[in-house]
Amino acid sequence: MRGSTVSSLLLAALLVAGGGGRALAQTAYEHFESPQVHPVRLTPDGTKLLVSNTADSRLSVFSLASPQSPTLLAEIPVGLEPVSVNARTNDEVWVVNSVSDSVSIVSLSQGLVVDTLLVGDEPADVVFAGSPQRAFVSVARRNEVRVYDPSTRALVKTIPLQGNSPRALAVSPSGGSVYAAFALSGNRTTVIPANLAPPQPNPTNTSLPAPPQVGLIVDAKDPNWTSVVRYTMPDNDVVEINANTQVVTRYFSRVGTVNLGLAVQPTTGTLYVANTEARNLVRFEPTLRGHIVDNRVARITTGSTPSITPVDLNPGLDYSVLPNASAKSTALAQPTDLVFESSGSFAWVAAFGTDRVARIDASGAVVARVEVGPSTGSTVNPRTKRGPRGLALHGASGTLYVVNRLSNTLSVVNTSTAAVVRELAVGAYDPSSTVIRQGRGFLYDAKLSGNGTASCASCHIDAELDMIAWDLGDRGGTMQTVVDKVTGQTFNMHPMKGPMTTQTLKGLRGQDPLHWRGDKATFNDFNGAFAALMGGSQLTSTDMQAFTDFITTVRLAPNPNRNRDDTLPVTFGGGDPRAGEFTFLNEPFRTGLTCNTCHTATTGGTNRSITPAAAIQESQDMKVAHLRNLYQKNGFRKTVGGTSVDGVGFIHDGSIATLDEFLAQPVFGSFSTDPTRRANLTAYLLTFPTGMAPAVGYARTVSSANANTSAVSSDASLLQAQAQAGKIDLVVKGKVNGVVRGLYYNPLTRVYDVDASGAASLTWSQLQASAASGSSHFTLMGVPPGTGVRMGIDRDADGVLDANE
Structure with a gap:
């Protein structure tokens, strides 16, 4: 026998007994915090509810024979981390898998995946439109929409887009237009480099020394900076695509900074975009305290002269009152999804941050709120947070279905009474560990802020980036003494630190100290932000440790620029990554120094030490940064007269547009004047491993x-x-x-x-x-x-x- 029956029985025995060998580690669960986009939809005939079970990589199918009492019929394995689902027919369902970079095409009658389309890095959503009918798939990391013939499943066209991270898709009432919302579109802010920026204002704490020279966050259209900002930032937030010709017809700008939800009013065709607007032009943490973002729905008329009207979901809120229990009891934070009632007079919006769904009228005004979690009103308990992320509506029965991302449950809402009638598990089994379930809510719970309007995830979107910079310095703060864990050297750091780009919270395990300057010895040291920035109270040590334990479980996704067998491509972006790797590891740019001396390749690109300012020709000491997600930051361009999707790029303040520009600095010695080496190093850095193999x-x-x-x-x-x-x-x-x-x-x-x-x-x-x-x-x-x-x-x-x- 070829190990067959014996092999299976032995494996099962090892699992039961907790035996040694490979089987012992086989209870593991790895997750990537992939962003759900449209995780719930109905079949066209309204008889079945389809839910993406992101945690368990399955499609859950519910019977709606009794619409307010869904019954789980089937759970069909699909790709890794499904985030959206859409039914083309009553039997054929397309499931979008973020980590698998694929669409699983499922036959409900057969109960299995009948085909898999590889569509590109981090796909997010799928819709069907046009004549003949086509499937449109948003490919977020590539800033593309890919179009497929749903019958042959052949790629018809790839549509490049001028915007960052297209995710949510919607179709016009006629079926002739497809819309895509750019999730991380930014808000037209960029950074003036430190050497061109004015000095910081004087500290209000008179015992502080003069602050360091730092950059400045500005609106790219600020007329005061036209001599420096010589590129254009269109700030595209939503794109319109002709579904028949697959051609971009126009973009809509100035909608929101983070645009997570998109819906079309069924009679007028007006677009509604659930978004947050970042207030990063406001300088210094005490000034931003308790008012980091605005939570909104923006209306876009789609006629020949479109108009954009943002509507605040928390109108009249007095942000100067902190703490504000009254505000917490009604706040709608981080809107993520929208769905219209068939009349078009009302829509429902999911408030991911405050465990509520709200009914809004056509003007965007809130007319009703529904609590979907047990912590109602101003009560807060992140450990039981639900996290409403996706919505679907069964209009005939007046039933709203709410997918709760954090609890992996489905809330059923009676729209007539505006109340939850039941909550049930998305699937028969949730592989998420207790550490994940107990700690996850601390990242997303906006009720931890002083007024219920912001969470850590308001900037660290789904534990990642918002693609902008913030100046969270404090003119009244105090100097901080930081001891380098690696060298033992002591650094004195000023509280007026200047602009810093948002960093990913993924892959933090073993990366201490944290933050750009290494001024947070462990993740627990971010606890102060709950009070100083969010306007709430610091967590108890037990709760902060639960948050820390959770965040260190989140993994970075594979780098899509590497070969499937985890080797480097022969060429990438005009350079040779293999030659770049050799240079990185072995060739000194100054006497005794290679890139690998500090950016140790075997530990994610950092030796975790802090580098003195003089050594890197900066005005501040900086931690040696890891290199695992550089490929995600490559959208900033300073070409004179050109267009840039992003306003920030590389280094701590994002003021350097390209890695070639970074490597051309004099601090890199011989490399700075060698364009071939720079090109090869750039290619290597953009293909740097994340710690997760590309075949995952x-x-x-x-x-x-x-x-x-x-x-x-x-x-x-x-x-x-x-x-x-x-x-x-x-x-x-x-x-x-x-x-x-x-x-x-x-x-x-x-x-x-x-x-x-x-x-x-x-x-x-x-x-x-x-x-x-x-x-x-x-x-x-x-x-x-x-x-x-x-x-x-x-x-x-x-x-x-x-x-x-």
Whole structure:
């Protein structure tokens, strides 16, 4: 026997007994905090509710035979971290998978994925429009919309967009236009470099020394800075695409900074955009305290002369009153989704930050609020936070469905009584750990602020970036003494630190000290921001530790610029990344110094030390920054007369547009005058590993139509080799020999263990032959190391295989 039955039984026994070897680590769950966009929709006939179970990488299908009592019918495995779903027919459903960079096409009647489209980095949403009908997929990280023929599933066109992170999509009432909202569009702010900015004002604390020379955040159209800002920032927030010709017809600007929700009024075609508007032009933390963003819905008329009308969801709020329990009891923070009633007179909006959904009229005014969590009014408990993220409406029965991202539940709202009638789990099992469930709410709960209007995630959008800079200095603050954990050197840091770009909260484990200057010894040291910036109270030490424990579990997604086998491409962006890697590791730019001396490649690009200001020709001491997400910051351009999507780029204040500009600084010695080395280093840095292999999430659906093709054989070989190297685990989901089931590739025995005790393991050759004969139709997928047994054959990690539950 090829390890088959014995292999499965041994694996199950190890799981039950907690034995040694690879199986011991197989209860792991890795998550990426992928942003849900449209995680819930109805089938066209209104009989089924479709929900993206992001945590468990499945599509949940509910019967709506009794609309206010949904019944779970099926859970169908899809790609890694599904964030949106849309039904093309009553049977064919498209599921958008953020980490898998794919769309899973699901047959509800068959209960499996029938095809997988690889669509590009971090896709976000899908809609169907045009004549003939086309599928439009937003590809957020690539700033594209890709168009597919839904019948042949062939790529028809790639539409490049001039805006950052297109996510939510909507279709005009006629079906002739598709709209995309740019989630991280910015607000037309940019940074004047420190050497060109005026001096900071004097400290109000007279015992402070003179502040450092720093940059200045400005509106790119500020006439006072036309001599410096010689590029244009269009601040595009929503794009309109002709669905028939797949051509961009126009952009709408000045809508909002972070645009997460998008809906079309069904009779007039007016666009409604759920957004927050950042107040980062306001300088200094005490001035911003308690009023960081405005939470809004913007109306866009779509006629020949469009008009944009932002409506504050918290009108009349007195931000000077802190704490403000009355404001907390009604506040609507971080709106994320919108859905219209069929008449178009009213819409519903999800307030992710305050666990409420609100009914608004056509003008945008709030007419009703519904609490979806147990902490109602001004009561706050982040540990039980729901996080309403997606909405769907069953108009005939007056039922609103609310997907709660944080609790992974579905709230059912009676729209006539404006009350939750029940809450049920999105799926039969939630793999999120207790650490995640207990700590996640502290990132997103706006009630932790003094008035309920902002959370940490108001800037750290879904634990990542908002693509702008903030000046959170304090003129009345005090000097801070910071001791370098690596060298023991002492640094004295001024509280007037100047503009700093928002940093990602992903991948923080092992990266202490934190923040641009390394002035936070651990994540716990950010506790002060709950009072000083958000206008609330500091967390208890227990709660702050729960927040810390959670945030260190969030992983960075794979770098899409690397080869699928985790090697470097031969060329990238006009440079040679492999030559760049050699230069980075081995070639000194000054005597005794290579890039790797400080930006240690084996630890994410940082040795975690603090560099004195003089050594880097800066006005302040700075921590050696990690390099794992540089590829996400490459949208700033200073070309004279040109156009820039982003207003910030590299280094702490974002004032450097490109890595080539950064490397051309005199501090880099011989590299600064060598354009070839700079190009190669730039290519390497933009392909720098994130700590998660590119094959994580990669999926290939195998059927009789493609089983014997070289593409399928090549993908199977690649995924198996990556599993044997420990970079991924490999699972199979779908129909195998006529039965829907799951498999796990055991890299020790090199066979696929089946999710039923006593079932014989299968070789790849057997699987391939079965698919070629039509007996099997399945999807191979790479998943994070340590998660394969759970995702493949033992969903709840209890040692009882799935088919035997």
